[in-house]
Amino acid sequence: MKRTLITGITGQDGSYLAEFLLQKGYKVYGLKRRTSTESYENIKHIQKEIEFISGDLADLSSLIHAVKLSKPDEVYNLGAQSFVADSWSQPVYTAEVTALGALNMLEAIKEVKQDARFYQASSSEMFGKVVETPQKETTPFYPRSPYGVAKVYGHWITVNYRESYNLFACSGILFNHESPRRGIQFVTRKVTDAAARIKLGLQTELRLGNLDAKRDWGFAGDYVKAMWLMLQQEKPDDFVVATGKTHTVRDLVETAFDHVGLKWEDYVVQDPAFMRPAEVDLLLGDPKKAKRRLGWEPKVSFGDLIKMMVDHDLKKYGQTS
Ligand code: NAP
Numbered sequence: 001m002k003r004t005l006i007t008g009i010t011g012q013d014g015s016y017l018a019e020f021l022l023q024k025g026y027k028v029y030g031l032k033r034r035t036s037t038e039s040y041e042n043i044k045h046i047q048k049e050i051e052f053i054s055g056d057l058a059d060l061s062s063l064i065h066a067v068k069l070s071k072p073d074e075v076y077n078l079g080a081q082s083f084v085a086d087s088w089s090q091p092v093y094t095a096e097v098t099a100l101g102a103l104n105m106l107e108a109i110k111e112v113k114q115d116a117r118f119y120q121a122s123s124s125e126m127f128g129k130v131v132e133t134p135q136k137e138t139t140p141f142y143p144r145s146p147y148g149v150a151k152v153y154g155h156w157i158t159v160n161y162r163e164s165y166n167l168f169a170c171s172g173i174l175f176n177h178e179s180p181r182r183g184i185q186f187v188t189r190k191v192t193d194a195a196a197r198i199k200l201g202l203q204t205e206l207r208l209g210n211l212d213a214k215r216d217w218g219f220a221g222d223y224v225k226a227m228w229l230m231l232q233q234e235k236p237d238d239f240v241v242a243t244g245k246t247h248t249v250r251d252l253v254e255t256a257f258d259h260v261g262l263k264w265e266d267y268v269v270q271d272p273a274f275m276r277p278a279e280v281d282l283l284l285g286d287p288k289k290a291k292r293r294l295g296w297e298p299k300v301s302f303g304d305l306i307k308m309m310v311d312h313d314l315k316k317y318g319q320t321s
C-alpha cells in the first residue's frame, strides 16, 4: 500500500486529491493546522479514512514530525495562503506560509525521507503581467501580487532542491481551477453562490471588481489527476496544467445568471473595493506538454463547470431555505 502526505487537505484541491488517492488504494495522511473551529466541510465524506497529523507549514518541526510519522512515498504540498487579494494586506504571512512553507516541506523530506516524491502547487499567478501568450513551462515569470512572488519562490526552491539534492520534486503550474468546493471568496464561487441566492430571493445584488480580467478556468477534479501523474513519471519535471481556453469575469457572470434565467446587468454592481493594486489581466495556458508526456486532458468545459457550481449552490439554499 502506497503512503501519501497531503498538506492543505481541508482545501478544495486537497479534498479531491485525497478522494482520488483513496480510490487508488493509498494510505492518506493529511496535515491539519489547529483552528478554533474545526472545518472539515470539503472532506467530511472521507474524514474517517484519512489519518490527520497536526502541523503548520510555517513550523518546520511539525513537518519533520509529520514525515517521520507518515513515512510517505509521495508528498503533495497544497497548503498555502491561497487568496491573492489578501496577500496585499498579509504579505509577510503569505511569504511565510506560501513561500517558506514549501522550503520547510522540502527540508523535512531531505532530512527524513529523501526518496519521497514531492509535488509543489505552483500557480499561473507566477506569469502575472504575461510576457507571452499562451503561457507555457518556458514562459518567464512576472508576478503581480505578494502571493505570486511567494509562489515563484516555492517554484524555484523546488527546482533547486531537485538539482541540489537529487530529490524527485515536481512543480505543477496550475491555471485557475474551480468546483462546488471552491472557497466563497474566489470569483467563480462568489458569482455562482450569488446567482443562486438572487434567484431564490435571498440576495438583491452582487458587488464585483474587474469584469475584464481573463482566466483559463478548469475543473479541480480533473486537475488533481495531473498532480498524481507527474509523480508517476520516470523523471521529475514541471508541467503547465490548463484548458487552453480563456474567458472574462463578465463571461462567467453571464453564464451563471443565464443558467438561472436572470439578466446579470440587473444585479451586478462594480465596486472599487474589489479592485486589486496590480491586476493579472490575461491568463491562457498551453497544456501541450501535459498532454504529450502525461496523457492528461481536461474533461469538464467552462460552461459545464459554471452550471455544475450554480446547480450545487441552488440545491444548497433550496434545501435549507
Ligand atoms: P484552498 O482551498 O484555499 O486550500 C488551502 C489549504 O491550505 C487549506 O487546507 C488550508 O487549511 C491550508 N493552509 C493554509 N495555511 C496553512 C498553514 N499555515 N499550514 C498548513 N496548511 C495551511 O486552496 P486550493 O484552491 O485547494 O489550492 C491548493 C494549492 O494550489 C494552494 O497552494 C494554491 O495556492 C495552489 N493553486 C491553486 C489554484 C486554484 O485555482 N485553485 C491554482 C494554482 C495553484 P485551513 O482549512 O486550515 O485553512
Ligand code: G4F
Binding pocket: 082, 083, 084, 085, 122, 123, 124, 125, 174, 175, 176, 177, 185, 186, 187, 188, 190, 207, 208, 209, 210, 211, 213, 214, 215, 249, 274, 275, 276, 279, 280, 283
Ligand atoms: O477568483 P480569483 O480571486 O482568483 P485569482 O486571483 O486568479 O487566483 C486564483 O487562481 C490562481 C491561479 O492563477 C491561484 F494560484 C490562486 O491561489 C487562486 O486560486 O480572481 C480571479 C479574477 C481576478 O482578476 C480578480 O480581480 O477575478 C477578478 N475579480 C473581479 N471581481 C474578482 C472579483 N475576484 C474576487 N475574488 N472577487 C471579486 O469580487
